[in-house]
Amino acid sequence: MEVQLKRGSLEVCVLASLLREDSYGYKIIQSLQNVVEISESTLYPILRRLEASDCLKFYSVEHNGRLRKFYSITDKGKDRIKEYLQDFQELMNIFNYIAKEVRNDD
Amino acid sequence: MEVQLKRGSLEVCVLASLLREDSYGYKIIQSLQNVVEISESTLYPILRRLEASDCLKFYSVEHNGRLRKFYSITDKGKDRIKEYLQDFQELMNIFNYIAKEVRNDD
């Protein structure tokens, strides 16, 4: 999948993955494996951005002598998801336009 | 519409707008007005990129004493559109995942 097309979706994808239950970096990547390929170097900056914009908060839990950061979605994060769903409708319009022009071209 | 979500779509949108007939900058913006908001500062760099990647070629036509650049889509440009349509299917998977998680959360 072309890189640019993912933009804006990955962030919301991460948020959505936290709706069921709190989770941490490594596990988020695994839980999203069937949906979209996302690497560490992509995920962790996303987590920091989402936290900075109050869409996520986190707490640390000790695990094997080390701290594991559990992320939890906030109300603002849930609003962010709804905005995305609306924006995606507009993107669907663009897609439909392109698909229509292609059909006309045949 | 959030900026990031547009990425990768605008370019293909411009290509698709040239399937019916050759066109030039100003007219492309107008013909896309109902589909997506695209400004001059967005369109002209896109046109240059598409030309650099051989997805478009152009020819100049004199109009009122000035040259007007008419753009014409190439076979490579048409292939690019088809790639986009496929990639968009993957993006739909992401969208469906997010929508599903939201439904589960209610």
Place this chain on the structure above:
DNA sequence: TATAATACTATACAACACATAGTATGAAAT
């Protein structure tokens, strides 16, 4: 005579996906 529409170029910026590399622990495999 000023404004709007037409038509394009140039420069600079911020966001984001991603590569690469580094740090550190415990478990499994050879």
Place this chain on the structure above:
DNA sequence: ATTTCATACTATGTGTTGTATAGTATTATA
């Protein structure tokens, strides 16, 4: 016993792209 793998996170740097802003220049309209 030592390497490898899975886990878990941080830091730095890069390229693409949408967009703001500004500049240039012509013709038509108010």
